[in-house]
Amino acid sequence: MPPLLQHRAATYHYEILETYEAGMVLSSWEVKSLKAKHAHMKSAYARIDDGEVWLYGLHISPWQYTTTEDMPPTRPRKLLLHQREIERLHAAVQQKRLTLVPLSIFLVRGRIKLSLGLGKGRKRHEKKQVLKERSITKDLRQQGIR
Numbered sequence: 297m298p299p300l301l302q303h304r305a306a307t308y309h310y311e312i313l314e315t316y317e318a319g320m321v322l323s324s325w326e327v328k329s330l331k332a333k334h335a336h337m338k339s340a341y342a343r344i345d346d347g348e349v350w351l352y353g354l355h356i357s358p359w360q361y362t363t364t365e366d367m368p369p370t371r372p373r374k375l376l377l378h379q380r381e382i383e384r385l386h387a388a389v390q391q392k393r394l395t396l397v398p399l400s401i402f403l404v405r406g407r408i409k410l411s412l413g414l415g416k417g418r419k420r421h422e423k424k425q426v427l428k429e430r431s432i433t434k435d436l437r438q439q440g441i442r
Contacts, residue, residue: 299400300330300408303337306397308423310415315399316385318349318410319376323367325359330401330408334359342375342396342412344386349375351398351410375410388414 306312322330329335334357342351351373358369377385388394399411418426 297403299402299411300333301335301337301401303340303398303400305338306399306413306415308426309418310395310397310413311418311422312397312399312413312415313394314414316377316381316412316414317404318412320351320401320408320410321374321376322408326356327408328359329356331403332359335401337398337401340398342398344382344389344396347379347382347386349377349382349385349396349412351375354398375412377412385414 335355337354339355340351340353342349344350353370354373355370358367385396389396394414394416397413397415399413401408401410403409
């Protein structure tokens, strides 16, 4: 199943070391908007506050037919992870100076999930190297070598 939403710049700006699958606490109109792909996660990031993981900056446009709820489109959303995973992420963020990066949103058996990556920020010269490698593999793929 293809993802509903992807944060394409995340793999450019960060070297993703591990990925986690997290559930999201959403209201009904947010689920409908996500399924209709009326959202973007360009400025989205995750943070651990008081032993809970929160997603900030995810913009979900209000569902056009809703009249009951009037929530801001970029409100913080709670992510659902096991306590052991939260402790492991918290230790990595504090000790190793890593970042929690949202990668994509997808459906699993009718439930909306978020792919959360534990990443290390890239420097400018590393980003240039990544672009160079991607263009080389793209050229090879177009020539039918790989």
